[in-house]
Amino acid sequence: MHRRLGASVSFSVACLFGWALLLIPSLAQAAQPRHGGEADLILPDLGSVQVLGMSGSSLLMLGMIVAALGLVFGIVTLLQVKNLPVHKSMSDVSQIIWETCKTYLFTQGKFIMMLEVLIGAIIILYFGVLQHMPVTKVLMILGFSIVGILGSYGVAWFGIRINTYANSRTAFASLRGRPYDVYAIPLKAGMSIGMLLISVELLLMLMILLFVPGDYAGPCFIGFAIGESLGASALRIAGGIFTKIADIGSDLMKIVFNVKEDDARNPGVIADCTGDNAGDSVGPSADGFETYGVTGVALISFILLAVHEPTTQVRLLVWIFAMRIMMVVASVISYFVNEAIQKAMIGEAKKINFEHPLTWLVWLTSFLSIGLTFVVSHAMIADLGNGDLWWVLSLIISCGTLAGAVIPELIKVFTSTESAHVKEVVISSRAGGASLNILSGLTAGNYSAFWMGIVITALMGAAYFFSMMGLADLMLAPAVFAFGLVAFGFLGMGPVTIAVDSYGPVTDNAQSVFELSLITEIDGAAAAIEKEHGFKVDFHRAKELLEENDGAGNTFKATAKPVLIGTAVVGATTMIFSIVVLLTDGLTHNVEKLSILHAPFLLGLVSGGGIIFWFTGASTQAVVAGAYQAVEFIKKNMKLDNAQAASIEDSKKVVEICTRYAQRGMINIFMTVFCATLCFACMDPFLFIGYLISLALFGLFQALFLANAGGAWDNAKKIVEVELKERGSDLHNAVVVGDTVGDPFKDTSSVAMNPIIKFTTLFGLLAVELAIQLDRQTSAILSALFGLGMMFFVWRSFYGMRINTTAEAAAPERATAAASN
Numbered sequence: 001m002h003r004r005l006g007a008s009v010s011f012s013v014a015c016l017f018g019w020a021l022l023l024i025p026s027l028a029q030a031a032q033p034r035h036g037g038e039a040d041l042i043l044p045d046l047g048s049v050q051v052l053g054m055s056g057s058s059l060l061m062l063g064m065i066v067a068a069l070g071l072v073f074g075i076v077t078l079l080q081v082k083n084l085p086v087h088k089s090m091s092d093v094s095q096i097i098w099e100t101c102k103t104y105l106f107t108q109g110k111f112i113m114m115l116e117v118l119i120g121a122i123i124i125l126y127f128g129v130l131q132h133m134p135v136t137k138v139l140m141i142l143g144f145s146i147v148g149i150l151g152s153y154g155v156a157w158f159g160i161r162i163n164t165y166a167n168s169r170t171a172f173a174s175l176r177g178r179p180y181d182v183y184a185i186p187l188k189a190g191m192s193i194g195m196l197l198i199s200v201e202l203l204l205m206l207m208i209l210l211f212v213p214g215d216y217a218g219p220c221f222i223g224f225a226i227g228e229s230l231g232a233s234a235l236r237i238a239g240g241i242f243t244k245i246a247d248i249g250s251d252l253m254k255i256v257f258n259v260k261e262d263d264a265r266n267p268g269v270i271a272d273c274t275g276d277n278a279g280d281s282v283g284p285s286a287d288g289f290e291t292y293g294v295t296g297v298a299l300i301s302f303i304l305l306a307v308h309e310p311t312t313q314v315r316l317l318v319w320i321f322a323m324r325i326m327m328v329v330a331s332v333i334s335y336f337v338n339e340a341i342q343k344a345m346i347g348e349a350k351k352i353n354f355e356h357p358l359t360w361l362v363w364l365t366s367f368l369s370i371g372l373t374f375v376v377s378h379a380m381i382a383d384l385g386n387g388d389l390w391w392v393l394s395l396i397i398s399c400g401t402l403a404g405a406v407i408p409e410l411i412k413v414f415t416s417t418e419s420a421h422v423k424e425v426v427i428s429s430r431a432g433g434a435s436l437n438i439l440s441g442l443t444a445g446n447y448s449a450f451w452m453g454i455v456i457t458a459l460m461g462a463a464y465f466f467s468m469m470g471l472a473d474l475m476l477a478p479a480v481f482a483f484g485l486v487a488f489g490f491l492g493m494g495p496v497t498i499a500v501d502s503y504g505p506v507t508d509n510a511q512s513v514f515e516l517s518l519i520t521e522i523d524g525a526a527a528a529i530e531k532e533h534g535f536k537v538d539f540h541r542a543k544e545l546l547e548e549n550d551g552a553g554n555t556f557k558a559t560a561k562p563v564l565i566g567t568a569v570v571g572a573t574t575m576i577f578s579i580v581v582l583l584t585d586g587l588t589h590n591v592e593k594l595s596i597l598h599a600p601f602l603l604g605l606v607s608g609g610g611i612i613f614w615f616t617g618a619s620t621q622a623v624v625a626g627a628y629q630a631v632e633f634i635k636k637n638m639k640l641d642n643a644q645a646a647s648i649e650d651s652k653k654v655v656e657i658c659t660r661y662a663q664r665g666m667i668n669i670f671m672t673v674f675c676a677t678l679c680f681a682c683m684d685p686f687l688f689i690g691y692l693i694s695l696a697l698f699g700l701f702q703a704l705f706l707a708n709a710g711g712a713w714d715n716a717k718k719i720v721e722v723e724l725k726e727r728g729s730d731l732h733n734a735v736v737v738g739d740t741v742g743d744p745f746k747d748t749s750s751v752a753m754n755p756i757i758k759f760t761t762l763f764g765l766l767a768v769e770l771a772i773q774l775d776r777q778t779s780a781i782l783s784a785l786f787g788l789g790m791m792f793f794v795w796r797s798f799y800g801m802r803i804n805t806t807a808e809a810a811a812p813e814r815a816t817a818a819a820s821n
Helices: 002-030 056-082 088-130 135-176 179-211 214-256 268-306 310-346 355-381 389-415 420-467 478-516 525-533 539-583 599-637 648-683 685-723 730-772 776-799 807-820
Strands: none
Touching: 056 135, 056 179, 056 310, 088 135, 088 214, 088 268, 088 478, 088 648, 088 730, 135 179, 135 214, 135 268, 135 478, 135 539, 179 214, 179 268, 179 310, 179 355, 179 478, 179 539, 214 268, 214 599, 214 648, 214 730, 268 310, 268 478, 268 539, 268 599, 268 648, 268 730, 310 355, 310 478, 355 389, 355 478, 355 539, 389 420, 389 478, 389 539, 389 685, 420 478, 420 539, 420 685, 420 730, 478 539, 539 685, 539 730, 599 648, 599 685, 599 730, 599 776, 648 685, 648 730, 648 776, 685 730
16 A cells, blocks of 8 residues: 555656756756845844843853753653653553554655655755755755754654653543643643744754854755745644544444444544544644744844844844743743642642633733743843834734734634533534534634634734834835734744643543543452552543543644644745745835736735635545545444454554555645645746735635634534533434534644645745746746646545545455455
8 A cells, every 4th residue: 555655656756857857958048047035145143233241142042052941841841741650551552552653653754755855856956956056055955954854753753752651641640530630741741842842943943043154044944944844734734634534433433333432442542542643743743843933934034135234134133032032931931830820729629620720821921921022122122223113023022922812712712612602513403413513613613713813903903003113214014024023922932832732632642541441440450559559549530530621622722723823824924025025126126016906916816715725625535535444444343242442453454544545635735735836936926926825815714714613513522421421312423423524624624724824935935936037938838837737636636535435445354364364
């Protein structure tokens, strides 16, 4: 199977290489080296200004120490979680989950490197052949693109490792019957991921700023951003498809066989646990890493392109990174303060609302970050411009930081177990079954997209208003810089945002580990635990706590998605500005072509919207086709009469089905996006700008709608299972159906739009620079060729992924027969 898929992908990639190789002589002849793009940006000497009594470079060196301490925090926390008490039956289940996760990660790593070969070829073609850039510079760009990939891949690996420690430790802690323990461990694991992720990203970017020569820094940043975006896109797409195939396959068995949640006899449960990590841990970790880095690269590029004075450039660069360092410190302080408060308030409580302590942490971090933003800005840039810009810039960043707290509260209105919208889904399901359940969920998603649009408009509008207070004296397009700072502020609480997002996969897995361990059926387990650990075991209470905590995990997974999606869109605005500056010679020529009165620009707006809706369908189709095969296999191999648990072999076969379809879906989607970027860039550069803007705006609202409709369906099911305790009823069957519709909505299609938007915009920087150097005939030929490639992979994304009721369904039986022989 893997050989067939690899051969198919290799053939497709080879065709694209063939096109490029055939055209290289004409490209080299047609193109004239053109400078002024992002890769040609020269970083000024950061030591040329004094800040807080030291040079700018010395201040950022202190930032590297903070980042290194953040790394230590992450690793030490992982060891602390690993050393928490756990029952052997639970740690054995965690180990099985980890082994399947490792297999998945290795497989994805191979595919990402195949994609890097394709992107690397474009980098060499553009920078080496067309720009005649020195070999060392080209190798720098390639090298840092690999560093970016390894960064995304590495933090994803770390996240999945600590989560597979934390899931069994949380499950064991629930046996005490004390809610605080069940809350504290997932959050501790989440903070470990958040701190390590942000610290690695900050450390790598500071290393480029401080140790790479200024004329090489531009190419290094571009290569780094493209690499991390490539890694995040692949991991997000494949992880989202994998997890929902497994989740749907596992969930539908509750209806087919009327069995409990995470029944150990269900061979889909291990795949579901692996998917929780692949989709809800690997994806967000890589996505957060990429989002943090790409937003930084966008702001660096803007400052170097749009700010007039070199001294002001340096001061703003140092200030931005000082803000990042400060916000890491603010997140750590907030975490420890919040833990002290929560331990005093709920440490011995018998019942808590698991959402409340997480909400406390988010708001505490937001307020502390905003306060420190003003303090540090006054200390660093009080004399910038007319002397008022320090508080203007602080206000703009604070719009984003405040959004990091306000947006989760708004999302709770549509996804929390206490939400009127979610309760409406339950009420409608009781009378109208799955039909009204789905309609109510769609309603929640649509309303959420409206209100999120209003909030984002208000925050960006406020930033625009503040940007008119003197920033125009320092730079071109101050409103664009303000929007970039809003995205920067979104990420100000980076460690905490990642922590509350990572909380969900741990709580979900903990519930599964409890069931799969069969600890309630182990003779003498309760007495042995009491003797060794000194507390009485309450299995019934433990199950209740884990289910309640899973509801909070669902809610905060939902709240984190719009923050990352919003950052992608707002940050893309800043990156698109770089293309606009290039095409208009610094906003001096062809500005009138950035208008709907210019037909290519309008056509770009239309085509971008089309791609978003294709993407939604293609990612969902991959889930549907894979889930069909998973369900068929599970139904044939689920043994209810004579087995306590599914065999490891059957569980591995379900994981194989999920992996196969995740890879196939990812390749089709990625290659379509890759070809579409080159096709539209070569067709017309102003059409391409319209395409990028449309991609961001359509993607924003489609992603918000999908994510929050899915979140409403998910927690409606949780209310029926936990509060109403109506498992196995007609109502339960209805909400399970709604949840399986919402699964690809929220965890496949919506979340993957974020890295897709950023990858397209970043890669588009190279694509459009390549296109404008070619004569019209050559660029038209390239546009046609890549257009054909795009349509081929669009065709494959449905016709190549259709449900096959013969060959595919027979694959597991053939594999079983081969194994027996």
